[in-house]
Amino acid sequence: MILTKQQLLDYLSDIIDREKAALDNTPNFEISEAAEKFRNSRSTKKLCSFFEEKGYYVISLTEKQSIPRDRSQLASLLTKNRKILFPFIEVLIHGKEESFPVENESQETLTCLLNTCKNFSNRKWIDYEYDKKGKIIKFTRLADLKGEVKYFLRGIFGEYGTAKLIEQALQKFAKEKNGFKYKIFHDIKLKKPDSDKQNDMQLDLVVQLPEGFYIFETKMGEVLAIDKWVDRTRLFASGKNRFITCCADETLNPKIFQPFCLFNLEDLKKQLTDLLRQDYPDK
Numbered sequence: 001m002i003l004t005k006q007q008l009l010d011y012l013s014d015i016i017d018r019e020k021a022a023l024d025n026t027p028n029f030e031i032s033e034a035a036e037k038f039r040n041s042r043s044t045k046k047l048c049s050f051f052e053e054k055g056y057y058v059i060s061l062t063e064k065q066s067i068p069r070d071r072s073q074l075a076s077l078l079t080k081n082r083k084i085l086f087p088f089i090e091v092l093i094h095g096k097e098e099s100f101p102v103e104n105e106s107q108e109t110l111t112c113l114l115n116t117c118k119n120f121s122n123r124k125w126i127d128y129e130y131d132k133k134g135k136i137i138k139f140t141r142l143a144d145l146k147g148e149v150k151y152f153l154r155g156i157f158g159e160y161g162t163a164k165l166i167e168q169a170l171q172k173f174a175k176e177k178n179g180f181k182y183k184i185f186h187d188i189k190l191k192k193p194d195s196d197k198q199n200d201m202q203l204d205l206v207v208q209l210p211e212g213f214y215i216f217e218t219k220m221g222e223v224l225a226i227d228k229w230v231d232r233t234r235l236f237a238s239g240k241n242r243f244i245t246c247c248a249d250e251t252l253n254p255k256i257f258q259p260f261c262l263f264n265l266e267d268l269k270k271q272l273t274d275l276l277r278q279d280y281p282d283k
Contacts, residue, residue: 034059034191047185047206050213054235056190059199065163065186071152072160074119078153079161079265082248084112088137089153092126093145103135113137125149155218159204162218162246162265166205169269173276180280183208210280212240214272219247233260240279244272 035057038044048058078085088100102110117128117137128139143149167184174180185206189199207214215236217229233243244261246268263271 043183044185047183047188047208047213050241051190056192056201058188059191060187060189062186063183065160065184072164075152075157075160076164077116077119078157081112081116082158082265084109085116088113088116092120092139092141093150093153098139098141100137100139101135102137158248158265159218162216162268163205165265165268166207166216166272169272169276170207172269173273177280181210209240212242212279214275215241215243217243217245219245229260237261242275242279244275 035048038058038061039048039052043063044058044061047061051058078089091097091100100113102113105113114130114137117126117130117139120126121128125141125143125145126139127142128137130137145153163184163186170182170184174182185208186204188203188206190201190203191197192200203215204218205216207216213236215232217232229243229245236243242261244263246263246265248265261275
């Protein structure tokens, strides 16, 4: 078939348009390079496909959470006693005071505070003494409580504690369901193709399940950041994909937030197990 000049021009123009569209949809080299190993890895390929469908590339993650044993034990201590310790930690990190009054505290609370002070003292974070007569804990900051230490005390310990509870619930469910398969990913960093930021989103923990993903975010403070919570639920939650906010306030009623998923640390294992049984009744 002999093409006319106009047909040839139209044909070439169509090729150029398709090539241009392909280039426009191709992530820049920096993102491709950072994401390449995850996109091609057998263990993370499914995870990457899920987020790429939402317009994000996985540029960093940890498949196995690794923290020092003593830091893990401290995280468990702080998570378990968070209601007692939060006021003290806030003063320690943000306040100018060098004392913490305990005149109205129970013996159980006082013991917990003193044990924590001893733990911090052993780490060379503070020096302290308890004034029994004045009912006050006096302390001196030995370290500049910024950076990694501040990050840990402000709430990262809650992420460690939450991750442990999630893993325990998954292990028990998998045992009950005779080999139920799952994968856990920590500290996932996501980036949009056209972004100049270091990363556009960071997720605490993602669980890959047979038919979807459970995405967890931990909030240890009083502010839930509901706007971000709702936006991410709309972005990620569909079918058996869930976005779950884990909070430290057990007084919140999860039912008033439905259809959004809210877990509290007191009942997290039960809430997660119930959700798994709902999504995977026959597995």
